[in-house]
Amino acid sequence: MKAAVITFPGSNCDRDLAVAFERAGFDVTRVWHKDTDLPQGMDVIGVPGGFSFGDYLRCGAIAANSPICRAVVAHAERGGYVLGVCNGFQVLTETGLLPGALMRNAQLKFLCKPQTLTVATTDSAFTAAYAKGQKAVIPIAHHDGNYTADDETLAGLVDQDLVAFRYDANPNGSKGDIAGILSANRRVLGMMPHPERAVDPAHGGTDGAALFASLAGAFVAA
Numbered sequence: 001m002k003a004a005v006i007t008f009p010g011s012n013c014d015r016d017l018a019v020a021f022e023r024a025g026f027d028v029t030r031v032w033h034k035d036t037d038l039p040q041g042m043d044v045i046g047v048p049g050g051f052s053f054g055d056y057l058r059c060g061a062i063a064a065n066s067p068i069c070r071a072v073v074a075h076a077e078r079g080g081y082v083l084g085v086c087n088g089f090q091v092l093t094e095t096g097l098l099p100g101a102l103m104r105n106a107q108l109k110f111l112c113k114p115q116t117l118t119v120a121t122t123d124s125a126f127t128a129a130y131a132k133g134q135k136a137v138i139p140i141a142h143h144d145g146n147y148t149a150d151d152e153t154l155a156g157l158v159d160q161d162l163v164a165f166r167y168d169a170n171p172n173g174s175k176g177d178i179a180g181i182l183s184a185n186r187r188v189l190g191m192m193p194h195p196e197r198a199v200d201p202a203h204g205g206t207d208g209a210a211l212f213a214s215l216a217g218a219f220v221a222a
């Protein structure tokens with residue numbers, strides 16, 4: 001099992017994401033944003049959290065135009081798995097791999113705290129090891145986590161069971177309490193909470209570990 005983790009200038013969760021993949025059994029290759037190609041044979045691409053390019057223009061907008069993102073989009077279009085966390089989710093919406101956008105939090109404040117989520121679907125390689133409706137406490141740390149999309153897109157996400165996680169006690173104003181969504185082929189997940197920050201008891205909780213275990217399980221099953 002092989003995972004690549006991308007690093008942009010300003011990424012700050014790339015190492016944590018790599019460690020979470022490694023703990024789940026993946027061989028991880030770190031990839032710089034200026035690379036034009038992904039290493040051969042990658043099963044999963046991780047797009048990490050952080051403040052890529054200082055969040056200038058819009059969070060994730062400049063990173064989405066990095067050379068490596070063309071390769072990430074091509075990987076996804078071939079049916080490859082992609083996980084975008086926080087700034088990574090913002091990057092994935094900016095590439096168009098995921099619908100909608102992340103706006104400024106409703107209270108206009110940076111939020112950094114443990115956040116209870118409800119697992120909305122287990123029908124994905126990212127969430128299969130959770131139980132549907134399970135509560136998971138996973139940290140959030142963002143100022144632009146307020147998910148929005150037009151009504152038709154939101155209805156499509158619900159109808160196709162593409163909402164992966166919802167917030168309990170919505171912290172940021174996200175439409176439909178949406179904390180994470182899947183692509184139409186269910187192989188791209190973007191989520192604002194940080195599962196890689198909840199994989200060790202020393203983190204204060206381990207509810208993120210099932211996400212990486214789910215992904216690892218997808219490849220064992222295959």
Ligand SMILES: NC(=O)CC[C@H](N)C(=O)O
Binds near residue numbers: 087141145
């Ligand atoms: N932790 C993160 O990835 C933060 C993403 C982005 N910089 C924001 O604050 O919204």
